[in-house]
Structure formats: C-alpha cells, structure tokens
Amino acid sequence: MSAAHEPAEEVSGPKIVAEHTTSAGKTVRSVQVVRPTDADTSFLVAGAKGFGVTLKHFAKNLFLPLRGKAARAKAGAPGDLSWINEIETVQYPEEKVTYPERFRGLHRLTLRDDGAVRCVACMCCPTVCPAHCITIVPEESDSKGIEKRPAIFEIDELRCVVCGLCVEACPCDAIRMDTGIHAGPVEDRGDAIETKESMLNRGVKSIAKQGGAGPNWRDK
Amino acid sequence: MNKLVILLCLILAACGGGDPASVVPADCGPNADKLPSLNVGDMGFGRSSVVVRAGDLVKITTGDNAVQPGHRYTDKTVSAPALAVPSGAKCFKFGANGEYGLHVANDDATVYVRSSISETIFGILDFPALKWAFLILVLVMPLASLLTWAERRQSAMMQDRLGPNRANIGPIKLKGILHFVADALKMIFKEDFIPANVHKGLFALAPLIAIAPVLIAFCIIPFGPTVYPHVVTQVMPTTPDQAQLADSIRMQIFSSDFGLIFYFAVLTLANYGGTIAGWASYNKWALLGGLRSSSQMMSYEVSMGLSLVGAFLICGTLEPGAIVANGASETMSAANPLNWLWLWQPVGLVLFFTAAIAETKRAPFDIPEGEPEIIGYFVEYSGMRWGIFFLAEFIEVVFIAAVVTTVFFGGWQVPFLEADGFHAFGGWAPLPHGIVALLQFSSFGLKVVLLCWFQLMVRWTLPRFRADQLMNLGWKVLLPTSLAWIMFTALIKLIFMA
Numbered sequence: 081m082s083a084a085h086e087p088a089e090e091v092s093g094p095k096i097v098a099e100h101t102t103s104a105g106k107t108v109r110s111v112q113v114v115r116p117t118d119a120d121t122s123f124l125v126a127g128a129k130g131f132g133v134t135l136k137h138f139a140k141n142l143f144l145p146l147r148g149k150a151a152r153a154k155a156g157a158p159g160d161l162s163w164i165n166e167i168e169t170v171q172y173p174e175e176k177v178t179y180p181e182r183f184r185g186l187h188r189l190t191l192r193d194d195g196a197v198r199c200v201a202c203m204c205c206p207t208v209c210p211a212h213c214i215t216i217v218p219e220e221s222d223s224k225g226i227e228k229r230p231a232i233f234e235i236d237e238l239r240c241v242v243c244g245l246c247v248e249a250c251p252c253d254a255i256r257m258d259t260g261i262h263a264g265p266v267e268d269r270g271d272a273i274e275t276k277e278s279m280l281n282r283g284v285k286s287i288a289k290q291g292g293a294g295p296n297w298r299d300k
Numbered sequence: 301m302n303k304l305v306i307l308l309c310l311i312l313a314a315c316g317g318g319d320p321a322s323v324v325p326a327d328c329g330p331n332a333d334k335l336p337s338l339n340v341g342d343m344g345f346g347r348s349s350v351v352v353r354a355g356d357l358v359k360i361t362t363g364d365n366a367v368q369p370g371h372r373y374t375d376k377t378v379s380a381p382a383l384a385v386p387s388g389a390k391c392f393k394f395g396a397n398g399e400y401g402l403h404v405a406n407d408d409a410t411v412y413v414r415s416s417i418s419e420t421i422f423g424i425l426d427f428p429a430l431k432w433a434f435l436i437l438v439l440v441m442p443l444a445s446l447l448t449w450a451e452r453r454q455s456a457m458m459q460d461r462l463g464p465n466r467a468n469i470g471p472i473k474l475k476g477i478l479h480f481v482a483d484a485l486k487m488i489f490k491e492d493f494i495p496a497n498v499h500k501g502l503f504a505l506a507p508l509i510a511i512a513p514v515l516i517a518f519c520i521i522p523f524g525p526t527v528y529p530h531v532v533t534q535v536m537p538t539t540p541d542q543a544q545l546a547d548s549i550r551m552q553i554f555s556s557d558f559g560l561i562f563y564f565a566v567l568t569l570a571n572y573g574g575t576i577a578g579w580a581s582y583n584k585w586a587l588l589g590g591l592r593s594s595s596q597m598m599s600y601e602v603s604m605g606l607s608l609v610g611a612f613l614i615c616g617t618l619e620p621g622a623i624v625a626n627g628a629s630e631t632m633s634a635a636n637p638l639n640w641l642w643l644w645q646p647v648g649l650v651l652f653f654t655a656a657i658a659e660t661k662r663a664p665f666d667i668p669e670g671e672p673e674i675i676g677y678f679v680e681y682s683g684m685r686w687g688i689f690f691l692a693e694f695i696e697v698v699f700i701a702a703v704v705t706t707v708f709f710g711g712w713q714v715p716f717l718e719a720d721g722f723h724a725f726g727g728w729a730p731l732p733h734g735i736v737a738l739l740q741f742s743s744f745g746l747k748v749v750l751l752c753w754f755q756l757m758v759r760w761t762l763p764r765f766r767a768d769q770l771m772n773l774g775w776k777v778l779l780p781t782s783l784a785w786i787m788f789t790a791l792i793k794l795i796f797m798a
Contacts, residue, residue: 127761127762130761130762131757131761133761134458134757134760134761135757137457137458137459137460138454138457138458138757141457141458141460142457166460167457167460167461167462168460168461169461169462171462
C-alpha cells in the first residue's frame, strides 16, 4: 500500500517479482502492478486538495496588491516574493517586456558616410527571401566606384515572415532588422509596405567597409 | 412613442376592463359554507364577481394564502343599483377554517373584487408583479450579468492571470466590471444568423423556453422579511396591534404550500429549451448536446428532489418562507445559525448542491455543452439568441444559490437578529424595524453572492466528468445516498423529535 506513495516506484512501472524460463524456452515474468489506492482515486479527496490550491492562489492574487513585473521590480529586495501576488500578466501598453538583443524588428536601410543609401542593388536579398516580399528596381549610381543603387526598395511587411535571411544575405550591411520596432497595425494593406524612404528614415550609418576593400566586415 | 402609449393602454385595458367571465350565483343563506364565494385567482392576482345582498358576508377563496387580513380589496366596478362594498374595504378573517371575507353593507349589488390592488402606495408595492419585476430587474439580472464578468475575472485570479480589466467609459474602469456591458452590446448588435434547414419557430422559441422557467421559479424565493411600513422607524413590539400591521409588504412573490415542488416542476421545463434547441438546429452535434442535456437532467432531477426530502421531514413544510421563518427546530430561534438546516442536513446539503450544479449544466457537469467535443445544443446560435442561453445559465447559478441559501443557510435571517434587534449572550440591542429589515435583506444578498462565488470556484477547480462517470455518479452514488439519508433522517425524527 505504501508503495503507491513512492514516486520512484510509480515511474518505474511494473515491478518484476519472479522470472523463469519454460520448457518451451519462453520467458515468463511475474510482475507486481502498483495500483493507485482508494485515497488516490477518490474524487472527494482530490477535489478537496484542488480547492486548497485554487483558493490559495485566488486569495493571494485578490488580496495582495502588487501586480505585474514592474510592480514586482519595485517590491524591494529581490528574491523577497513572499508578500506580493503571483499574477504573471504583463499589462502591455503600459508595461513592456525587454526584447532580446537579437530580436528581429522592422527593417532599416543603412547609410554610407556621405548619407547615401548603402544598398548596391545586388539582388541578394530578394533572391534569398522565402516570402518574396522584397522588390528592388536598380538604377545607375553616380558615385564613383559603385555601379548601382536601388531606385525602388519595397518590403511588404504583411508577407514578410521575419526570418532575417535578407540581413544574412546582404554582402554590405545595407539592410538590418535591429530597430526593435514590431510591425504596427494598418488599416489598408498598402500601408504595410515599407518603402526605401521609410526604411532610410530609420537608417543608421554603418561602419562596415564596402566594395571588398579591407577585412571582412563580419569580423569586426 | 404614441404607438407605445396606445399599446400600453390596450394592455392595461385587457388586464383591467375585461368582461367578468365567471359570475358565481349568490346563495345568501345563513350557513357559512353556503356563502357567496369569490375566487380571486392564484397568486393574489385576479378578479371575479358575485351578486350579493345587503348584510352578506362574501367568502373569498384563492389558490393560495395570499389573501390575508389587512390586505385591501377594492370594488372597481359595481353595477346598479348601489355601491355594495365601501371602496378599500378591508378583508377580515372569519370562520374556523381561516377563511377570509368582505362585509357587504348596502343593497343588492354585483361586486367585482380585484385582489391585491390597493389605493395606498403600500398595496401597490405589495403587488406580486411589481415585486417580481423588482426581484428580477434589480437583483437577479444585474447579479447574473455581473457573474459573466466575475467568472472570467475569478478564474483569472485562480490561474495567476488578470482577466478582463480594461473595458471603460472614459476614465471609469471599475476593475473591468463594464465588460458585461460591452459583451451585451456586442451580442445585441451581432448578426442574428439563422442557418438554413432549421425549424424556424422552435429555433426562435428555444432560448425563451430556456430562460423563462428560471425567472418564474424565483417567485418562491423569500428574498427578505415581511416589511410593515407603519413601524419602520420603531422597534417592533412583541405584540403589535392591528394598526401597526395594517399594511405589509411580503418579500416573497408566491408563497404556497407546495413551494419547492413548484420549483422542481418549473425548472425542469428549462431543460426543454436545450433539447428543443438541439433538435431544431438541424445539426448532429447540437442534437447530441440536446440529448445529453435531457439524460443529464433526468438523472439529476431525481437525486435533487430526494436530497431535499430530509429537509422537508425536519421542517415539516415545503414552503421556503416557512423554512426560513421557523428554522429546523421549534425550541431554538430561527435566527440562530445552529437552527439552520446546514447543521441538521449536512449530507442533504452536499447532495443537493451537487445535483443542483449538474442542473445548471456547468463544469464539472458540462456534458451537454461539451466544449472539447460537440460545443453543445447552442452551436448554431449566434448573437443575443446565444446570449440568452448564456444568461439563463448564470441566472440558474443565482437561483441555485438562492435556493441553497433559503433552505440550508437561513435565507434572509441574520445570526441572532430577531424582529426587535440583536439577542445574543443574554443581551438585547434594540433596532428599529426598518434597520432590521434592511440587515436581513442584505444578509440574503450576501449569502447568495457567496454561494455564487463558491459555484464559480467549483467550476474552475474540478475537471469535467465523462458522460459515463456522470451517470455513475447520478444513479449509483447520489441516488442511493439520498435514499439512505431520507431513511436516516426519518429515523432520527421518529426517535428524537416525535
């Protein structure tokens, strides 16, 4: 009877009591099956225990005032969680969780030192894009030593699957997803298309070397 | 607006001005059993007429005991030759059998008696339809609507979440209580979609069948003490005189000797709502839900009725008002919590509460709904039609709480609060009748709210039963236990209380 309360016994399955081989060469095992006791299967006992659990959580969450992670951070000594409630809900617009460092947000196009777009319209990102959401129309660049630049660079954020392959494919650090902004709500499908201008507005200057001169920018 | 007024007038005319259909011929003999009798209908609401002569006593018979001394009866229409009953004549008691009558003072006349309509404001307040409207619109509907919010909020609290807390009118948030308003608005303005091939008449009727019986069943619940308006500012004397008790407002709409049987009978009808909805929907899953609903009700009605028989044996009455007013034992005050039936009928309480939760069709007995498998009998309903099923469920929760409060937890009684104030530990703290009534009224509300809370706790703690486990529990556990408990109670009553 007491065996039923030993967790180790329960997980080990049927216990082999005896094992012998018959004349036909077959192995016969006698096993002891651990069955739950009446107290384990009784709905009343289990129900009463359940009531204890739910009542404890309900009372604690109802009567202890502090809510949310921000309030929890203010609660005082870290680790002293005995007097605040257990509600895990983050009240989103007012409270925000910190995104991880490599969170892939809205795209941005980076700039060169002179403020021109860094993209050379090599077509690597529309080629690798699994969702076919990038549209690039190249034009001739007047900068010295740079052949092309994008006349149109559009990303349909409704089609984008936020995989980040465009960033990986880019040979010159022209497109990044490190803005930390997630795609906002739109009322029209067309409004979800990011244009070259909107992505350049979020742009930063990249320090990577361009045009194959110098060490690989990824090594920095 | 004009049309509404005309409609209202028509309804009033239909209620009040109709041709009296049943004129009982007068027999003016001196014998009391041959007195001209007026049957003013059940529930103290009705009218009738009789031809009488001067000096006659008119016997008033009703379907229940709503006719009481002190109630006023008016002769709204009296034909020629003369006014027979003075306007607002008081009904008085006569005869050994507790019959009530009017004294007719003048010449021969046809007397039309309409009961419970009085020219005084207290008589109007005591009008059953008004009390019912008050109970349903002021107490039950708001509580049931709030429960739709409370259920989500409470379950969230039990599961370390916050739940709905954002609905607001400008800066007024009230912890999200306004969500029930938002829900109601959403359901009212949703498309009222009726699928092809449904039986349109029954499809429309089913939600009404589901909700109407529950609202009717509330008639038997005594939701407060009888209020005597003339003594509200005074401490109730031990032997009040007739003037003080002249008017009374009874906080129970329908008090009859078969009170709780009435509830069993009426609430069973609500089940037809689910079954008919399932059948009329022309959907196999809805039909399965309806059938499950029928089988579940059939199984649990039996134990639900039998589990209260012990209480009936102890109290000797089926009238909820009498159970509350008298308590279990005559030797103790009814305001003593030890005299409430929870102590005398603990097994009956558990059995009744279990069967009653099954009656509300909520988890752990939500087989008819069966969210993981069949969605239930209302799968084809949308908008407010579905909302009525939803609301009916919560009204049943309130009703079950009210019945358990009334039968097992002393109804409107406040511990140790008698009619004239608190009596405890040999002391007496006198309170005016108005305050006492208010405390008792609040006490009933508080007990109902607590029991609603407990039902939500049950719903969010216990996992749901399988259909076969449900039937096992109903027929093999609850039914034999309730039968054994009746025998045990009868034996105790026979030995100790006979």
